[in-house]
Amino acid sequence: MRAQNMWRQIRKDKILYVMVIPGILYFFVFDYIPMYGVLMAFKDYSIFEGFMDSDWVGLANFQQLFNTYGFTRALRNTIIISIYQLVFAFPIPILLAILLNELRSVLYQRFVQTAIYLPHFVSWVIIGGIMFAILSPSTGVIYEIASFFGYEGKVTNFLNSKEYFRGLLVVSNIWKEAGFGTVLYMATIATINPQQYEAAKVDGAGKLRQMWHVTLPGLRTTIVILLIFRVGQLLNAGLEQVFALYSPLVYEVSEILDTYVYKLAFNEAKFALATATGVFKALVCLVLVLITNYIAKKIDSESGLF
Amino acid sequence: MGQIILVMFMLLMALLTLYPFWHVLMYSLSDPRRVLGGGILLIPRGFSLTSYQLLLDSKGVFDAYKNSLIRLVAGTSINIFMTTLFAYPLSVKRFIGRNSITLLVFFTMLFQGGMIPSYLLVKSLGMLDTLWALIIPGAISAWNFFIMKNYFQTISPEIEESASIDGASPLRTLFTIILPLSKPVIAAIALFYAVYHWNAYFDAVLYIQSQDTQVLQVFLRSMMNTSSLQQLGGADSFMTSIHAVTEESVKMATVVISVLPMLIVYPFIQKYYVKGIMIGSVKG
Structure with missing residues (x-):
């Protein structure tokens, strides 16, 4: 009887069941088939023999990776760059949001927001072009500044410098994303009860103390959640950014896992090793996301991603 | 007082964000023969659309x-x-x-x-x-x-x-x-x-x-x-x-x-x- 009801229901809604077919096909083909493709990481893949006929080699590819300088270098760079971004870039939007919130003129606040959100909408390739101009040691703004302080012609090309390149990744990331990063914090600040500020004022708190004792605590949960998710993305050190900005001169300090996968496959034709690198990254990511989501839920049951 | 400093600081942030775009625009409009040696801060050095012409051709x-x-x-x-x-x-x-x-x-x-x-x-x-x-x-x-x-x-x-x-x-x-x-x-x-x-x-x-x-x-x-x-x-x-x-x-x-x-x-x-x-x- 129940099964009969179910069938009647499905027949009545059959259009709904037809509608999901393209979507299911899409996810099957473009997400689940590549997941199956990762099995290549466990094969001795050669283009000539194809996927099916290549021999199984177990974990040999992974073993080889961990003994390859290129891989360990990429892994190290990925973690270092990620940690730099976490330490230096992550706090800036919080600071900016708190300060933006203190602006009395709503119109002016909007103007500043419109200005600082802008680079988020611009691709890394374009920003690479802009940086190329600004940092040019012979014509750029950096040249003007150095000349002003009497260091004419003594500027390094930061884009080609091993010492500065990682710093440049952090600074350019701040320039591009810090403004837009304030969006969620601003939204959270808007939900703080104004009475809390009134109460703080009555207690004699000045602006600074209000920021410290009301605004910042109001942001606490948002900060913790975003921080945790950022940690979950530890192995994503910014493929589009690095790929747009780096050059052979700075590979040593900026080759990350994603760019290494690309090079293994398309410069060296080592598809199995490249896939193994990808699988390693995807698995670590999965574990990190599961752990960080668990922690996020512990802190605030509402805020896990799932 | 605090508000004035804040307004100025935010203005600085906005300018720091927008200026690089301006610089590139001014550079592209400058006379290509005069860009070497820099000097493009607020306005183009000379004026020329040669680069755009080359590009659009x-x-x-x-x-x-x-x-x-x-x-x-x-x-x-x-x-x-x-x-x-x-x-x-x-x-x-x-x-x-x-x-x-x-x-x-x-x-x-x-x-x-x-x-x-x-x-x-x-x-x-x-x-x-x-x-x-x-x-x-x-x-x-x-x-x-x-x-x-x-x-x-x-x-x-x-x-x-x-x-x-x-x-x-x-x-x-x-x-x-x-x-x-x-x-x-x-x-x-x-x-x-x-x-x-x-x-x-x-x-x-x-x-x-x-x-x-x-x-x-x-x-x-x-x-x-x-x-x-x-x-x-x-x-x-x-x-x-x-x-x-x-x-x-x-x-x-x-x-x-x-x-x-x-x-x-x-x-x-x-x-x-x-x-x-x-x-x-x-x-x-």
């Missing part, structure tokens, strides 16, 4: 522009169609199997096959070197799917059910009830997709080899990485004679031309984009 820019526009329009339309088509049935409570399908979609956010298996798939589908490779593999973003599905769920249950009892077909309900009520979320998601398509470049690096099919961002990238004049096609005697002086200027003109469309639409879309981010951050 080449075929590459137009192809790249055309391809990026096709990608933007076709890509976003397919995205919206596919995402809505998939999100609506799965937002209907009585749909049998919706939890398992949703779970399968969700899992794709946690684990992906990665660059190489995707590349081999696109290759075996014969999509390499076609714009399809930039449109079809990203037809539905799981993230946007969830935003849309959650939004549909916040409006639908009772209205949906009563429409169904009144004998309205699910399609009719979608078009006459759900979609009109979901305009903000659809606009926001269309913007997410559109901005993504306009700025994306790594997939084009992977999937597109031929110059004629290349998109604007990759055109700009090869322009920056190689000699811009060679990129524009050939180093004949005329080219080489002005080579040293205009190389950088042409690069800057390319940056300006690439960023211009976004700068023009940005003031109009910014508000809706930000609103969309907030809709998405409310967990459904």
Whole structure:
């Protein structure tokens, strides 16, 4: 009887069941088939023999990776760059949001927001072009500044410098994303009860103390959640950014896992090793996301991603 | 007093963000013979449109522009169609199997096959070197799917059910009830997709080899990485004679031309984009 009801229901809604077919096909083909493709990481893949006929080699590819300088270098760079971004870039939007919130003129606040959100909408390739101009040691703004302080012609090309390149990744990331990063914090600040500020004022708190004792605590949960998710993305050190900005001169300090996968496959034709690198990254990511989501839920049951 | 310092500080932040764009624009408008030695801070040194002329005389820019526009329009339309088509049935409570399908979609956010298996798939589908490779593999973003599905769920249950009892077909309900009520979320998601398509470049690096099919961002990238004049096609005697002086200027003109469309639409879309981010951050 129940099964009969179910069938009647499905027949009545059959259009709904037809509608999901393209979507299911899409996810099957473009997400689940590549997941199956990762099995290549466990094969001795050669283009000539194809996927099916290549021999199984177990974990040999992974073993080889961990003994390859290129891989360990990429892994190290990925973690270092990620940690730099976490330490230096992550706090800036919080600071900016708190300060933006203190602006009395709503119109002016909007103007500043419109200005600082802008680079988020611009691709890394374009920003690479802009940086190329600004940092040019012979014509750029950096040249003007150095000349002003009497260091004419003594500027390094930061884009080609091993010492500065990682710093440049952090600074350019701040320039591009810090403004837009304030969006969620601003939204959270808007939900703080104004009475809390009134109460703080009555207690004699000045602006600074209000920021410290009301605004910042109001942001606490948002900060913790975003921080945790950022940690979950530890192995994503910014493929589009690095790929747009780096050059052979700075590979040593900026080759990350994603760019290494690309090079293994398309410069060296080592598809199995490249896939193994990808699988390693995807698995670590999965574990990190599961752990960080668990922690996020512990802190605030509402805020896990799932 | 504090407010004045704050206003000044924020002005500084805004200028620091905007100035680099201005600098590049001024550089591109300067007389190429006078840019060496710098001095372009607020206004161009001399004035010349030579770099733009050189750039616009080449075929590459137009192809790249055309391809990026096709990608933007076709890509976003397919995205919206596919995402809505998939999100609506799965937002209907009585749909049998919706939890398992949703779970399968969700899992794709946690684990992906990665660059190489995707590349081999696109290759075996014969999509390499076609714009399809930039449109079809990203037809539905799981993230946007969830935003849309959650939004549909916040409006639908009772209205949906009563429409169904009144004998309205699910399609009719979608078009006459759900979609009109979901305009903000659809606009926001269309913007997410559109901005993504306009700025994306790594997939084009992977999937597109031929110059004629290349998109604007990759055109700009090869322009920056190689000699811009060679990129524009050939180093004949005329080219080489002005080579040293205009190389950088042409690069800057390319940056300006690439960023211009976004700068023009940005003031109009910014508000809706930000609103969309907030809709998405409310967990459904």
